[in-house]
Amino acid sequence: MQHENLAFLDIAGSESLTRWLALNGSQILLWAIGATLVTRFIEWIADKIVNRLDRGFEHSDNIVRSETDKHRHALVQVASYVAIALVWVVAVYYMLRAIGLPISGLAAPATVLGAGLGFGAQRMVQDFLAGFFIIAEKQYGFGDYVELTVSGNPDPAVGTVEDVTLRMTKLRSSEGEVISISNGSIIKATNLSKDWARAVVDIELPIGVDINKVHDILVEIGRKSKNDPRIGPLLLDEPTPMGVTKMDMESITVRVVARTLPGKQFEVGQYMRVVIVRELKRNGISTTGSDSGDSGVTATAIGAPLETDDSPEGADAGDHTDSATGETTRNRETNRNRETNGNRETTAGEVRK
Numbered sequence: 253m254q255h256e257n258l259a260f261l262d263i264a265g266s267e268s269l270t271r272w273l274a275l276n277g278s279q280i281l282l283w284a285i286g287a288t289l290v291t292r293f294i295e296w297i298a299d300k301i302v303n304r305l306d307r308g309f310e311h312s313d314n315i316v317r318s319e320t321d322k323h324r325h326a327l328v329q330v331a332s333y334v335a336i337a338l339v340w341v342v343a344v345y346y347m348l349r350a351i352g353l354p355i356s357g358l359a360a361p362a363t364v365l366g367a368g369l370g371f372g373a374q375r376m377v378q379d380f381l382a383g384f385f386i387i388a389e390k391q392y393g394f395g396d397y398v399e400l401t402v403s404g405n406p407d408p409a410v411g412t413v414e415d416v417t418l419r420m421t422k423l424r425s426s427e428g429e430v431i432s433i434s435n436g437s438i439i440k441a442t443n444l445s446k447d448w449a450r451a452v453v454d455i456e457l458p459i460g461v462d463i464n465k466v467h468d469i470l471v472e473i474g475r476k477s478k479n480d481p482r483i484g485p486l487l488l489d490e491p492t493p494m495g496v497t498k499m500d501m502e503s504i505t506v507r508v509v510a511r512t513l514p515g516k517q518f519e520v521g522q523y524m525r526v527v528i529v530r531e532l533k534r535n536g537i538s539t540t541g542s543d544s545g546d547s548g549v550t551a552t553a554i555g556a557p558l559e560t561d562d563s564p565e566g567a568d569a570g571d572h573t574d575s576a577t578g579e580t581t582r583n584r585e586t587n588r589n590r591e592t593n594g595n596r597e598t599t600a601g602e603v604r605k
Contacts, residue, residue: 323387398410401440458504473491508524
């Protein structure tokens with residue numbers, strides 16, 4: 253310790269700056285360069301492992317990532333983060349020794365400084381602890397579709413996990429935005445792609461519709477959907493009608509649910525909505541709001557509807573029967589034309605008078 257103190261005083265006093273730079277400065281430079289190179293190497297190794305995991309998923313027959321791959325991806329990111337931090341701690345320690353600072357004499361000031369930083373950096377410590385438990389408990393990982401409720405914000409952040417570290421989580425929203433959230437501020441994490449997901453489709457129908465007929469149609473749609481090559485691989489079981497879930501004076505709501513692969517519930521739900529609406533219309537059943545251009549279910553489909561052989565008897569492809577009034581679309585158009593012609597004749601008669 254005494255020798256280190258004398259060396260430090262020599263730098264400030266008798267020893268020339270040129271000689272100090274030649275001896276101690278070169279050591280500091282070597283440690284800085286070495287730490288930088290080791291950091292690059294760790295990042296290169298981490299990228300290679302991540303790319304290998306990604307290639308393994310792309311070349312496999314799996315539609316979604318396994319929970320093991322997600323957890324490994326998160327562990328690689330955290331391990332590289334911790335390794336780089338340790339490398340720089342060691343490098344800074346030896347650079348301080350090269351300068352000639354008495355490391356052992358800095359113990360007491362470092363304790364006071366550490367206590368002050370610990371008190372002022374409680375939020376950062378909270379982030380690191382929360383990140384540790386997120387990864388250790390496998391709450392979510394890379395590629396998961398999650399909904400994170402953040403303290404102080406009533407609107408949850410929803411998106412696909414792109415990065416998980418001990419300090420923060422990064423999400424990619426459906427609009428393409430990258431959302432960075434400190435782990436300590438997360439009060440609720442909802443994983444929408446863990447193990448399996450559920451697609452829920454609500455269909456609003458007129459109050460006078462034949463429920464039994466609708467149920468039979470939905471069961472048949474579910475059976476054909478499970479065998480359909482476009483969404484069948486995404487389903488874990490057949491879509492099942494759950495019956496009437498809501499009723500008011502003008503309409504009723506029927507629900508269909510299906511278990512899907514993780515993260516595929518939205519794709520399945522969009523496809524099922526269009527299929528259900530088209531099949532109901534093919535069987536003479538209109539959804540609420542169909543006359544005004546609203547299908548009664550809000551979504552756009554991915555892919556084409558199911559191919560079916562049955563079609564409404566006694567009606568052309570352009571004729572659809574309204575179950576509430578028993579009136580076809582073509583009859584309604586004819587009645588509107590007659591009313592319009594009658595109004596024109598009345599107006600012409602008034603003009604003559």
